Amino acid sequence: MDAWNDAISRALGVGGLQRIAPGVPVLVRTNAPHLGLVNGSIGLTVATTGPNGPEYRVVFEVGD
Numbered sequence: 001m002d003a004w005n006d007a008i009s010r011a012l013g014v015g016g017l018q019r020i021a022p023g024v025p026v027l028v029r030t031n032a033p034h035l036g037l038v039n040g041s042i043g044l045t046v047a048t049t050g051p052n053g054p055e056y057r058v059v060f061e062v063g064d
Contacts, residue, residue, distance in 0.1 A: 022047045026058045036062070
């Protein structure tokens with residue numbers, strides 16, 4: 001899986017600590033039914049402002 005992450009990071013022009021940056025996609029690799037996520041779900045990293053400053057979160061499209 002690291003090879004995929006590296007290939008995607010190179011394609012997006014990010015690396016190192018920038019892997020977690022706004023706009024970076026996240027692929028779920030393990031089912032998490034309690035969160036409504038399944039293997040293969042794709043989310044997008046977004047920047048938000050938290051109580052201690054900038055934070056990163058991953059958002060997923062909600063199904064019907």
